[in-house]
Amino acid sequence: xxxxxxxxxxxxxxxxxxxxxxxxxxxxxxxxxxxxxxxxxxxxxxxxxxxxxxxxxxxxxxxxxxxxxxxxxxxxxxxxxxxxxxxxxxxxxxxxxxxxxxxxxxxxxxxxxxxxxxxxxxxxxxxxxxxxxxxxxxxxxxxxxxxxxxxxxxxxxxxxxxxxxxxxxxxxxxxxxxxxxxxxxxxxxxxxxxxxxxxxxxxxxxxxxxxxxxxxxxxxxxxxxxxxxxxxxxxxxxxxxxxxxxxxxxxxxxxxxxxxxxxxxxxxxxxxxxxxxxxxxxxxxxxxxxxxxxxxxxxxxxxxxxxxxxxxxxxxxxxxxxxxxxxxxxxxxxxxxxxxxxxxxxxxxxxxxxxxxxx
Numbered sequence: 001x002x003x004x005x006x007x008x009x010x011x012x013x014x015x016x017x018x019x020x021x022x023x024x025x026x027x028x029x030x031x032x033x034x035x036x037x038x039x040x041x042x043x044x045x046x047x048x049x050x051x052x053x054x055x056x057x058x059x060x061x062x063x064x065x066x067x068x069x070x071x072x073x074x075x076x077x078x079x080x081x082x083x084x085x086x087x088x089x090x091x092x093x094x095x096x097x098x099x100x101x102x103x104x105x106x107x108x109x110x111x112x113x114x115x116x117x118x119x120x121x122x123x124x125x126x127x128x129x130x131x132x133x134x135x136x137x138x139x140x141x142x143x144x145x146x147x148x149x150x151x152x153x154x155x156x157x158x159x160x161x162x163x164x165x166x167x168x169x170x171x172x173x174x175x176x177x178x179x180x181x182x183x184x185x186x187x188x189x190x191x192x193x194x195x196x197x198x199x200x201x202x203x204x205x206x207x208x209x210x211x212x213x214x215x216x217x218x219x220x221x222x223x224x225x226x227x228x229x230x231x232x233x234x235x236x237x238x239x240x241x242x243x244x245x246x247x248x249x250x251x252x253x254x255x256x257x258x259x260x261x262x263x264x265x266x267x268x269x270x271x272x273x274x275x276x277x278x279x280x281x282x283x284x285x286x287x288x289x290x291x292x293x294x295x296x297x298x299x300x301x302x303x304x305x306x307x308x309x310x311x312x313x314x315x316x317x318x319x320x321x322x323x324x325x326x327x328x329x330x331x332x333x334x335x336x337x338x339x340x341x342x343x344x345x346x347x348x349x350x351x352x353x354x355x356x357x358x359x
Contacts, residue, residue, distance in 0.1 A: 059171060108166075112129065297339075325340070
């Protein structure tokens with residue numbers, strides 16, 4: 001249950017500067033003012049696989065095949081899956097040393113291929129791998145945590161520039177779900193889909209803490225991308241969902257919508273990232289419904305907006321061509337208590353020659 005938090009987090013939204021370029025999306029591709037970003041690719045990502053977990057091995061093998069990850073960037077570790085939610089700090093420290101030794105210098109991000117354990121003590125597994133275990137990213141009670149150096153960053157080389165390797169879980173409750181997720185991510189690349197974003201302010205006041213900025217976000221993207229601000233508890237039968245952000249314990253009717261390849265969706269609540277299941281809706285439900293990326297809290301975060309994705313930051317970087325893992329990670333100011341799940345390299349708005357465009 002969320003504890004109420006009323007103080008505004010000042011830095012949460014000031015980094016978002018949109019380039020409003022006209023009334024049609026084609027302007028994004030041709031305007032000299034618009035600066036596309038290069039997306040991370042297979043050469044930038046290492047896959048970490050638990051060789052003691054057959055499903056982790058199967059997912060890693062399929063992901064390597066579909067994304068053509070170089071063999072040197074498949075990192076093998078071993079730990080017994082004992083059905084626990086959390087890994088101890090000492091066990092993680094040993095595994096992290098093994099991962100660091102095996103990681104090629106050019107690697108900028110990690111993909112994990114298991115859903116349990118999903119945290120290290122009080123910290124999410126993805127943030128622990130991205131930044132190392134650090135108590136400053138935890139909170140005993142309703143307190144803010146340490147900020148990510150990658151928040152709203154223009155960096156295209158996160159490890160070189162921000163000393164962070166963003167990490168995302170590529171997984172599912174079974175191989176079929178993980179395969180579908182991977183296939184959606186691959187299918188999304190360079191497609192420049194025509195879709196919409198939906199920002200819902202629900203009747204759940206505690207879980208609508210980030211919704212106060214939703215109307216302004218919708219206004220900022222006017223003429224760039226259709227973003228709909230809605231005051232309602234549910235979204236039903238939409239066929240064009242690219243972005244869906246809301247706040248409820250459990251979000252109804254999510255499977256009635258059609259999510260475009262590369263779509264992102266999450267709900268602000270206390271334990272959405274508890275991937276073993278809890279009394280609240282599991283973030284994996286978004287992926288089963290058809291989303292390609294999602295985020296959820298693994299321990300009680302309180303309803304600090306900074307601990308959840310900022311839709312404006314995420315959409316801004318995604319539309320500029322960043323990969324899913326980059327845009328999602330850049331959107332969370334305090335990611336210590338939340339887990340990122342999805343297909344990291346999905347890049348629906350990227351340009352194959354983005355690097356040359358930048359130069």
